[in-house]
């Protein structure tokens with residue numbers, strides 16, 4: 001066995017403390033439960049959410065898509081931890097069958113209400129065109145009541161818009177014309193959309209490059225043929241997607257409209273090599289886009305440090321904590337520490353990236369607050385920040401940054 005000096009030292013210290021009967025001083029975890037969160041990236045639930053088999057339920061706790069992946073889920077910390085927390089809330093044993101029975105017996109409305117009471121969510125930005133985990137989802141409007149009366153607004157997924165347009169248009173020129181028409185502040189406001197969203201990381205990677213129109217248009221024939229024969233199309237042509245993403249970014253620049261990018265981990269469609277937020281460099285460096293709020297999702301996990309760096313050198317880069325919290329169960333505090341290592345707290349955002357069931361929304365809100373409270377408590381203990389700083393940072397990260405970004409400021 002290798003010697004680990006740090007561990008030996010820690011062991012010696014704790015033994016000495018035990019011998020002397022001295023209690024090690026506890027760092028205070030700040031209680032942030034009174035601050036409602038703005039869940040700035042999440043997806044609508046499936047309806048209803050309580051009649052799920054164990055196999056179905058397990059698959060909602062992995063980013064993997066193959067059923068075999070579900071076999072490993074009961075062994076993950078996030079799943080074990082969720083079962084334990086749910087058991088406490090439902091008054092049953094912390095085992096999968098008992099928890100599933102208890103949530104089914106309670107029924108969707110009562111179950112969701114119990115979780116949402118603990119989550120305390122004041123607003124949510126929902127990517128409503130995500131249907132990967134069930135087609136029968138609540139609408140953005142319906143999600144308001146589901147989330148306990150939260151304000152709900154939409155984020156428009158651009159790749160899905162493009163896929164619908166390829167299906168409906170007869171040539172690439174028509175796609176562009178209709179795509180540009182879709183990017184209209186009044187229309188989007190009428191549709192309750194407050195942000196654009198791109199999953200280009202899932203398709204052709206974040207290294208978006210300028211493309212000539214003829215090159216992008218050249219992909220239309222193949223895409224249209226697929227759309228016609230299958231009734232739908234999945235666009236994974238780099239020239240085509242880059243071309244239209246740059247149109248969207250130009251529009252965002254004129255309107256100062258936020259755009260969210262999937263970055264970092266996700267299901268197996270994403271290559272982490274091209275999903276690293278560093279790959280967006282062309283966009284960061286392009287002066288035309290300096291006013292575009294670029295919201296980089298999922299803490300860029302595992303590239304949290306890279307993302308924290310980017311948010312410290314580009315004034316329009318925002319670091320989102322979602323998906324990493326709650327999925328990366330043993331690292332919540334580490335993620336928060338790494339996020340705050342360089343990034344200003346004015347550009348760190350809370351979200352859950354919850355989908356399909358209420359659990360992720362609830363778990364991320366409860367434990368995201370706790371992890372943030374723990375890290376802020378440490379910073380106070382080390383005299384890096386004061387109590388007022390901590391209060392300000394918590395308020396910014398949990399809600400006020402997102403309120404400002406998506407125009408959710410209270411009007412009163």
Ligand SMILES: [Zn+2]
Pocket residue numbers: 041042043127353
């Ligand atoms: Zn998402």
